[in-house]
Amino acid sequence: MSAKDERVGLAHGAGGRAMRELITSIFLEGVTDPEALALDDGAAIPFGDRFLVITTDAHVVAPAFFPGGDIGRLSVCGVVNDLAMMGACDVVALTSSVIVEEGYPVESLRRISASMQEACGEASARILTGDTKVMSRGEIDGIVLSTSGIGVTHRVVRDSGLRPGDAIVVTGTIGDHGLAVLGARHALGLEGDLRSDVAPLNGLVRAALAAGGEAVHAMKDPTRGGVTSALSEMAEKAGVAIVLEERTLPMSAPARAAAELLGIDPLAVANEGKALIGVHPDALELVLAALRAHPLGRAAACIGRVAAPASSSDRGSVSVDTGFGTRRLFERDGAPLPRIC
Ligand code: MG
Numbered sequence: 001m002s003a004k005d006e007r008v009g010l011a012h013g014a015g016g017r018a019m020r021e022l023i024t025s026i027f028l029e030g031v032t033d034p035e036a037l038a039l040d041d042g043a044a045i046p047f048g049d050r051f052l053v054i055t056t057d058a059h060v061v062a063p064a065f066f067p068g069g070d071i072g073r074l075s076v077c078g079v080v081n082d083l084a085m086m087g088a089c090d091v092v093a094l095t096s097s098v099i100v101e102e103g104y105p106v107e108s109l110r111r112i113s114a115s116m117q118e119a120c121g122e123a124s125a126r127i128l129t130g131d132t133k134v135m136s137r138g139e140i141d142g143i144v145l146s147t148s149g150i151g152v153t154h155r156v157v158r159d160s161g162l163r164p165g166d167a168i169v170v171t172g173t174i175g176d177h178g179l180a181v182l183g184a185r186h187a188l189g190l191e192g193d194l195r196s197d198v199a200p201l202n203g204l205v206r207a208a209l210a211a212g213g214e215a216v217h218a219m220k221d222p223t224r225g226g227v228t229s230a231l232s233e234m235a236e237k238a239g240v241a242i243v244l245e246e247r248t249l250p251m252s253a254p255a256r257a258a259a260e261l262l263g264i265d266p267l268a269v270a271n272e273g274k275a276l277i278g279v280h281p282d283a284l285e286l287v288l289a290a291l292r293a294h295p296l297g298r299a300a301a302c303i304g305r306v307a308a309p310a311s312s313s314d315r316g317s318v319s320v321d322t323g324f325g326t327r328r329l330f331e332r333d334g335a336p337l338p339r340i341c
Helices: 017-027 071-085 106-123 176-185 202-215 226-238 253-262 281-292
Strands: 043-047 050-059 090-101 127-135 143-153 167-170 216-220 241-245 276-279 301-307 318-321 326-329
Touching (some): 071 090, 071 216, 106 202, 167 281, 176 253, 202 216, 216 226, 226 241, 226 276, 281 301
Parallel strands (some): 241 318
Antiparallel strands (some): 050 143, 090 143, 167 301, 241 301
């Protein structure tokens, strides 16, 4: 972002390289605080013998109601999950700002609020303060929710902590959220089978951390940009290479069918109820067993390995072994899927 006449594009909100460049060149200009520069799922602040973790998220998903959830559920789960990815599975409090368009149905607001409360119940979280703004008709498309959260943890887990030899675990099937939202947006008639995975992961992650302890080296949730973006960021930060095994990637049959129909790579599609966990191989089976014993982790699988980079161009790479060869995965900034979360 250098030229004076440059404008923000949809790719700048897609969760990939363009977004990180925008953040780095505009919002982090002159910032020297390493905690802010870490660009992790949240920020950790030492507090007594523990850490306070804070995170914030805005939600603009369209349509606001989709199979498996709605913008309200998403706004709670998104924040709870970013806290959990830092190791903060105990949520102290959430805040909620609601910006709504004049003429918006009050009944829809009631449904959204009810599903926020339901998600809070599942996450043992509570919204303690908030704000409400109304904009004139046409100045905003329906509703935007902005949610922040505070959690606590004794040990902070970073998305930069991968080490060569680590196993990469995904806690369940991939692609469901983004494909369900796209299916609903374009009325593709997939809704019967295909549902968003949006769910609070703090209980699941607590179980994984209890089983794996210090062997859990890194975590990140594959939201915008999907598994490809999340792993690219993790590999880049750790200076490692990641190789996935295609046959091990868990996918639901409806998501697989929808991805084929839409011609979309499921690895690049947003998830809202999944975590990627880098774990020392000695603790892999323990962590997998703990995940699979939890209702949200039944399809958990080891999907790849972390390697030391073979060359400088290999640093930060993510590739997938298809069984016939290895293909490198690249974050696609040219074809964003806007308003998926
Ligand atoms: Mg995240």
